[in-house]
Amino acid sequence: MIEIINIGKEFDDLEAIKGINMHIQKGSIYGLLGSNGAGKTTLLKMIAGIYRPDRGTVKISREPVFENPNIKKRVLFLPDALYFFPHATIRQMADFYKSIYPSWSEERFARLQDVFPLDLHKKIHRMSKGMQRQAAFWLAFSVMPDVLILDEPLDGLDAVMRQKVKNLLVQDVAEREMTVVISSHNLREVEDLCDHIGILHQGELLIEKELDDLKADVHKIQVAFHGGIPARILNGLEIVYQEQRGSVLLCIVRGNKEQIISYINKFEPVIFDVLPLTLEEIFIYEMGDVGYAFENIIV
Amino acid sequence: MLSKTLSFNRGITVQNLRHVGWIGLVHLLVLLAAVPLQLIMLYTRREQNDAPLWNNLFEISGSFQAVVVFTFPVLLAIFLFRYMQVKSSADFMHSLPIRRKALFYQHTALGAFLLVIPVVVTALITLILYYTLGIDVLFSATDIFQWAGEMCLMELFVFFVAVWIGMMTGMSVLQGGLTYILLLFPAGISVLLLMNMTYLLTGFAADYYLNRDLEHIIPFFRFMRLGAEPFAFIETFVYLFLIIVCYVLSLWLYQKRHSEAASQALAFPVLRPVFKYGVAFCTMLVGGFYFGETQQQFGWIIFGYMTFSIVGFFVAEMIIEKTWRVFDKWKGYLYFFVAMLIVGTLLHFDITGYEKRIPELGEIEQVYFGDSVYDFIDKKSEYVPYIQLEQVSQFLKEKENIKNVYLFHQQLIEDQPMPSSRSTETRYVVIGYILKNGDRMIRSYEVPVEQYKSFYRPIMESKEYKKNYYFLLRDKGVSPVRQVTMRKADSGEETVVLTEPKQVESFLTALKADLQNESVDSMLGNVGVWGDIELLQSDGDILHVTWKKSYMNVEQWLKQQRLLSKARLTAEDVDYAIVVKNKNIEGKPLTADPRFIQRLSARTDVVRITDKRKIDECLRQSSSPLDERHLYIIIFYRSDGSDPQLGGFDEKNVPSFIREQLQ
Numbered sequence: 029m030i031e032i033i034n035i036g037k038e039f040d041d042l043e044a045i046k047g048i049n050m051h052i053q054k055g056s057i058y059g060l061l062g063s064n065g066a067g068k069t070t071l072l073k074m075i076a077g078i079y080r081p082d083r084g085t086v087k088i089s090r091e092p093v094f095e096n097p098n099i100k101k102r103v104l105f106l107p108d109a110l111y112f113f114p115h116a117t118i119r120q121m122a123d124f125y126k127s128i129y130p131s132w133s134e135e136r137f138a139r140l141q142d143v144f145p146l147d148l149h150k151k152i153h154r155m156s157k158g159m160q161r162q163a164a165f166w167l168a169f170s171v172m173p174d175v176l177i178l179d180e181p182l183d184g185l186d187a188v189m190r191q192k193v194k195n196l197l198v199q200d201v202a203e204r205e206m207t208v209v210i211s212s213h214n215l216r217e218v219e220d221l222c223d224h225i226g227i228l229h230q231g232e233l234l235i236e237k238e239l240d241d242l243k244a245d246v247h248k249i250q251v252a253f254h255g256g257i258p259a260r261i262l263n264g265l266e267i268v269y270q271e272q273r274g275s276v277l278l279c280i281v282r283g284n285k286e287q288i289i290s291y292i293n294k295f296e297p298v299i300f301d302v303l304p305l306t307l308e309e310i311f312i313y314e315m316g317d318v319g320y321a322f323e324n325i326i327v
Numbered sequence: 328m329l330s331k332t333l334s335f336n337r338g339i340t341v342q343n344l345r346h347v348g349w350i351g352l353v354h355l356l357v358l359l360a361a362v363p364l365q366l367i368m369l370y371t372r373r374e375q376n377d378a379p380l381w382n383n384l385f386e387i388s389g390s391f392q393a394v395v396v397f398t399f400p401v402l403l404a405i406f407l408f409r410y411m412q413v414k415s416s417a418d419f420m421h422s423l424p425i426r427r428k429a430l431f432y433q434h435t436a437l438g439a440f441l442l443v444i445p446v447v448v449t450a451l452i453t454l455i456l457y458y459t460l461g462i463d464v465l466f467s468a469t470d471i472f473q474w475a476g477e478m479c480l481m482e483l484f485v486f487f488v489a490v491w492i493g494m495m496t497g498m499s500v501l502q503g504g505l506t507y508i509l510l511l512f513p514a515g516i517s518v519l520l521l522m523n524m525t526y527l528l529t530g531f532a533a534d535y536y537l538n539r540d541l542e543h544i545i546p547f548f549r550f551m552r553l554g555a556e557p558f559a560f561i562e563t564f565v566y567l568f569l570i571i572v573c574y575v576l577s578l579w580l581y582q583k584r585h586s587e588a589a590s591q592a593l594a595f596p597v598l599r600p601v602f603k604y605g606v607a608f609c610t611m612l613v614g615g616f617y618f619g620e621t622q623q624q625f626g627w628i629i630f631g632y633m634t635f636s637i638v639g640f641f642v643a644e645m646i647i648e649k650t651w652r653v654f655d656k657w658k659g660y661l662y663f664f665v666a667m668l669i670v671g672t673l674l675h676f677d678i679t680g681y682e683k684r685i686p687e688l689g690e691i692e693q694v695y696f697g698d699s700v701y702d703f704i705d706k707k708s709e710y711v712p713y714i715q716l717e718q719v720s721q722f723l724k725e726k727e728n729i730k731n732v733y734l735f736h737q738q739l740i741e742d743q744p745m746p747s748s749r750s751t752e753t754r755y756v757v758i759g760y761i762l763k764n765g766d767r768m769i770r771s772y773e774v775p776v777e778q779y780k781s782f783y784r785p786i787m788e789s790k791e792y793k794k795n796y797y798f799l800l801r802d803k804g805v806s807p808v809r810q811v812t813m814r815k816a817d818s819g820e821e822t823v824v825l826t827e828p829k830q831v832e833s834f835l836t837a838l839k840a841d842l843q844n845e846s847v848d849s850m851l852g853n854v855g856v857w858g859d860i861e862l863l864q865s866d867g868d869i870l871h872v873t874w875k876k877s878y879m880n881v882e883q884w885l886k887q888q889r890l891l892s893k894a895r896l897t898a899e900d901v902d903y904a905i906v907v908k909n910k911n912i913e914g915k916p917l918t919a920d921p922r923f924i925q926r927l928s929a930r931t932d933v934v935r936i937t938d939k940r941k942i943d944e945c946l947r948q949s950s951s952p953l954d955e956r957h958l959y960i961i962i963f964y965r966s967d968g969s970d971p972q973l974g975g976f977d978e979k980n981v982p983s984f985i986r987e988q989l990q
Contacts, residue, residue, distance in 0.1 A: 039587065040596070076422050077421075077422065078418050095426055097425060097426055097429075100422070100424035103422075103424075104422075105418075107419070109415050110415075111416055111418065113346070123341075127336060127337050127338030127339075128423055129424070
């Protein structure tokens with residue numbers, strides 16, 4: 029659906045994006061993670077056709093996005109810093125969107141009034157930050173785009189509203205195969221939402237994974253043996269991380285779960301547990317060997 | 328069909344109207360106040376018989392209209408394209424499925440609409456009032472249409488210039504500021520360049536190039552003159568052409584422009600050095616101009632170049648970087664400095680040979696000699712605004728004169744006179760050539776008169792020059808003189824009137840002889856004046872000739888006719904005279920004290936003259952009115968007891984006996 033081919037972008041002397049390749053499938057929710065200044069917003073704005081890449085191209089449905097109204101009318105970008113016309117009400121903004129996006133659904137807009145308890149005729153600028161964000165989501169969902177690009181979208185929403193929005197997103201993805209690209213500096217915020225994750229650091233894409241793959245692939249095991257740990261046991265495992273606490277060996281191992289279990293059982297362990305990993309742990313271990321600090325991504 | 332719906336989007340226009348509609352409305356109200364309201368006001372006071380002479384609509388409220396024309400379009404351009412200059416709105420607008428081209432069309436179309444419609448509505452209302460009120464005005468319906476056309480043209484021009492500037496900057500404040508600067512730029516840079524050339528190139532005649540056409544290229548001044556001088560066809564064409572250029576350029580730039588240029592001083596990085604060095608260069612010229620005109624010393628001019636260009640460079644840098652802490656960028660200035668040093672040195676050492684250039688004597692068809700460039704300007708029309716009674720600057724064709732002017736020029740090229748201190752008397756020498764192949768060349772110098780008098784003499788005393796110099800001596804243009812009136816120099820009081828044709832005739836012969844024989848000293852104004860001679864011609868025009876003390880034939884004639892003592896103060900009428908040194912007392916000139924004449928008789932440091940021959944000499948040598956060049960003051964006390972007459976002697980005219988007695 030979205031193809032990003034070797035794009036780069038510079039601001040004066042700063043190279044914000046350094047040759048990124050990405051592929052986002054139709055109907056997926058792609059989480060773009062990175063610390064502040066990693067280049068997330070720049071990348072999203074290029075995907076949305078706002079910024080012109082200095083190198084490479086961004087294609088949606090095999091067509092370049094930039095200056096292409098045919099594509100852009102199926103794409104909606106919800107920025108970090110929201111923009112509404114000065115003194116506009118939600119109704120006026122809705123009329124504007126309606127005139128711009130052919131896919132606008134007045135019916136959906138009416139239906140969503142139940143989800144977003146906002147006054148249609150109040151000036152958006154007088155609303156609180158959280159309400160403004162709700163208004164933005166209301167409008168965005170009513171446009172019914174094929175591609176929805178969200179830059180730090182959940183900031184300022186309370187827990188209930190967050191869940192409502194997430195539900196609506198998932199629902200649209202399931203029903204209409206909408207493609208979502210969502211950026212965040214907080215892994216936990218999007219962990220339960222995304223099926224793909226990409227990590228951006230200093231303008232480069234460090235890692236790009238399917239979450240199910242990740243979780244199936246990495247395991248945390250705890251084992252203990254009579255008379256110490258057999259030396260041979262480590263040779264047969266792809267170990268990412270290991271730690272010994274007394275006689276207990278704790279390690280993170282890559283590989284097929286069944287194979288690992290049968291392999292370990294051969295050594296007749298006294299204690300043997302396979303524990304689930306949080307996404308956070310996966311990333312820390314995955315990235316740990318690359319040597320980057322991830323504290324601020326995970327928070 | 329698809330492209331049509333894409334290029335016009337109702338939502339955008341509705342939004343824009345909400346945003347800038349008020350400008351169009353206020354524009355309309357202001358125009359209504361400027362023209363139709365004035366007509367109604369005139370109508371209600373039609374009985375008072377004070378109808379103003381309005382030849383066209385510009386004369387109703389020209390300067391107010393000028394303010395409207397040069398504010399509303401700029402305001403409109405700023406507000407319409409405000410979305411590009413703010414990050415959040417720039418991102419929003421460019422995320423919409425609308426091509427930039429379409430956005431541009433829609434915004435400019437609405438802008439043009441909001442400018443043109445109020446003008447058209449105003450013109451229509453004016454037209455209705457014109458036909459219904461029946462008031463007494465000097466303009467016609469055509470003038471109303473012309474007004475509407477010219478208003479639209481000018482407003483659209485200003486609008487599209489502002490749009491174009493908006494494309495190049497990312498800040499609305501700069502968009503406004505730079506628009507006005509750009510409108511003044513062509514004229515401003517011409518003046519600055521030309522004036523600075525005169526400091527670097529001796530003989531450069533800046534005035535020749537700075538003729539009045541310069542006003543035409545400042546749109547604001549051009550608009551102010553529309554009432555007197557409507558747009559010529561070519562001007563209309565030029566403005567239309569410029570509108571199209573701005574439009575096309577804006578569109579092209581907009582498509583090249585990055586969204587992220589919002590809030591940056593300059594939207595395109597390539598413009599940064601252009602802006603930075605451009606500002607440094609212009610301020611440098613301003614600095615040179617300022618110190619060149621106030622101090623007239625080369626050292627000060629260099630000082631002006633240095634300080635102003637440094638200030639300009641760093642101010643430009645501050646605007647670009649949006650911080651005042653830019654002083655670490657001095658290296659950029661260094662490049663500029665070195666480049667300017669090279670250019671300045673090349674100019675100063677006259678790499679093109681400009682200062683030394685002089686045509687071959689044989690190629691010259693005629694020369695131009697005088698003190699101003701004005702008459703050298705190739706005038707298109709034969710219309711002469713006024714007749715100069717003393718034509719200082721003129722063309723000379725005689726071989727001898729061509730050679731003398733040529734020699735003068737050669738000397739000037741050798742001496743390279745620079746404007747020097749103000750104490751010595753200087754004059755402008757303007758020398759021009761028209762060559763046999765039609766080429767023209769002009770140079771202008773400022774020289775100390777005394778030093779070059781020997782060069783002035785053969786030219787100014789030549790028959791050809793003299794004949795053109797004095798209107799009275801010309802072959803054409805002078806009608807028969809019916810009456811001669813002589814007046815006193817100070818009071819203008821009538822002294823002698825001649826009406827007898829024979830007497831007038833013989834007086835004129837004497838006067839003409841004096842003019843023909845007049846020396847260069849007298850022509851350059853170094854002698855005293857007895858009074859003014861008025862010649863009333865048969866066509867009713869009056870010719871004035873200054874009666875200089877050097878005119879001996881007139882003097883002789885008056886003596887013969889026994890009119891001398893009537894015409895001027897003579898030694899016979901003077902009882903005695905007192906001479907005193909012209910010194911300042913307590914920092915004030917002597918004459919500042921109204922009672923100083925009374926106090927003189929009590930002073931011992933004065934000379935009292937009673938000898939008639941000496942008084943006569945004093946009368947002839949003294950001049951008035953008094954100024955600081957006069958070393959001595961003389962007061963003539965008349966026999967009849969009337970007010971004493973004041974005069975002074977400057978360095979050259981002091982009689983020797985005074986110099987001896989009053990050291």
